[in-house]
Amino acid sequence: MKFFLDTANLDQIREAAAMGILDGVTTNPSLMAKEGVSGIANQYAHYVEICNIVGGDVSAEVISTDYEGMIREGEKLASLSPHIVVKVPCILDGIKAIKKFTEMKIRTNCTLVFSLGQALLAAKAGATYVSPFVGRLDDISEDGMALVADIVKMYRTYDYKTQVLAASIRHTHHIIQCIEVGADVATCPLSAIKGLLNHPLTDSGLQKFLEDYKRVNK
Numbered sequence: 001m002k003f004f005l006d007t008a009n010l011d012q013i014r015e016a017a018a019m020g021i022l023d024g025v026t027t028n029p030s031l032m033a034k035e036g037v038s039g040i041a042n043q044y045a046h047y048v049e050i051c052n053i054v055g056g057d058v059s060a061e062v063i064s065t066d067y068e069g070m071i072r073e074g075e076k077l078a079s080l081s082p083h084i085v086v087k088v089p090c091i092l093d094g095i096k097a098i099k100k101f102t103e104m105k106i107r108t109n110c111t112l113v114f115s116l117g118q119a120l121l122a123a124k125a126g127a128t129y130v131s132p133f134v135g136r137l138d139d140i141s142e143d144g145m146a147l148v149a150d151i152v153k154m155y156r157t158y159d160y161k162t163q164v165l166a167a168s169i170r171h172t173h174h175i176i177q178c179i180e181v182g183a184d185v186a187t188c189p190l191s192a193i194k195g196l197l198n199h200p201l202t203d204s205g206l207q208k209f210l211e212d213y214k215r216v217n218k
Contacts, residue, residue, distance in 0.1 A: 001178060001179055001184065001185065001186060002023035002024065002185040002186075003016075003021050003022060003023050003024075003185075003186060003187075003188065003193060004023060004024040004025055004026050004056075004057070004059075004165065004186070004188070005022060005024075005026075005187070005188065005189075005190060006025075006026050006031070006167065006169070006187040006188055006189060007025070007027070007031055007189065007190065008031040008034065008035045008046065008050070009034075009035055010035075010046075010049060010053065012190045013025060013053050014053055015190065016190055016193065017053055017054065021193065022054060022056065023056045023057070023185070024054060024056035024057035024058060024059070024185070024187075025054050025056075025058045025059070026058075026087070026131075026165070026167065026187040027058070027060060027061065027087075028061045029061060029063060032046065044076075044077075044080055047060050047077070047080055047081070047084065048081060051080070051081040051084065055083070057083060057085045057129075058084055058085065059084075059085045059109045059111075059129070060080070060084050060085070060087060061086075061087035061088075061111065062074055062077070062086060062087065062088055065089070065091065065093065066093055067093040067096050067097055067100075070088060070093060070097040071097055071101075073086075074097065074106060074108075075104075075106070078106045078107075084107075086106055086107065086108050086109070087108070087109040087111050088101070088108055088109070088110055088111065088127075089110075089111055089112045090110050090111065090112050090113050090121070090122060094110065095110075095121050095122065095125045096125075098110060098122065098125040098126060098127050099126060101126075102125065102126030102127075107128040107129075108126075108128050108129070109127065109128060109129040109130075109131055110122035110125075110127040110129070110130045111131045111167070112131070112133065113130050113131055113132045113133065113151075114133060114136070114137060114147070115147070116147065116150050116151060116154060119132065119154065119155075119162075119164075123155060123160040123161075123162040124160075126162075127162050128163065129162065129163045129165040129184075129185065130151065130162050130163070130164060130165065131165045131166075131167040131187070132147050132148050132151055132164070132166060133167050133168035134147075134148060134166055134168050134169060134170070134174055135168035135170040135174070136168050137168075138170070144168070145166075145174070145177045145178075145181060148164060148166050148177075148178065148181050148183050149182075151164050152181055152182045152183060152184075156182075163184035164182075164184050164185070165183070165184065165185040165186075165187060166178045166183040166185065166186045166187070167187050169186055169187060169188040169189070170189075170192070171192055171195070172192050172193075172196055172198075174186070174192065175192055175193070175196065
């Protein structure tokens with residue numbers, strides 16, 4: 001399973017890259033705003049900086065909600081770097097845009113997916129990735145991870161090539177669940193990824209090793 005970092009924070013991206021576990025990055029307008037990146041020119045420059053660090057797929061989101069606007073934005077974003085994947089919302093014009101981008105050999109990430117039907121339409125249109133939002137479904141008492149599992153099963157049954165990119169990952173256990181259901185990618189906060197390191201037996205074992213070393217090497 002691939003790890004994408006869900007952030008626009010350059011320091012966190014560098015840290016994850018230095019760990020050797022980073023396969024890509026996902027961003028959105030909210031994450032850009034969180035980092036204080038404003039203005040189209042600055043945002044485009046920020047995407048390029050991210051691509052230079054990652055060397056993997058970087059999802060950059062269109063903000064238009066009409067077909068023509070999505071195509072214009074997507075072409076511009078794709079021109080910034082070969083690592084850019086154009087992130088498109090799962091709405092009618094978005095599905096049409098994904099189909100067009102597929103014909104243009106521009107890779108896409110269909111985002112804001114909350115149902116099996118939406119995932120089917122995205123795959124049929126040729127999306128490179130589909131992003132079911134786990135945490136947001138959990139927030140309304142639905143089972144977000146069950147949706148990820150259903151999409152994985154559907155794609156494998158019908159041999160769709162679209163990759164399942166589990167999004168809105170909130171904590172480390174979500175990552176473990178992604179592994180269990182066979183997600184292709186999990187896009188996560190850095191804290192959730194680093195949480196995979198935590199285990200009390202690792203801590204106690206290391207402490208015992210160090211104590212024994214000190215005892216015989218006084």
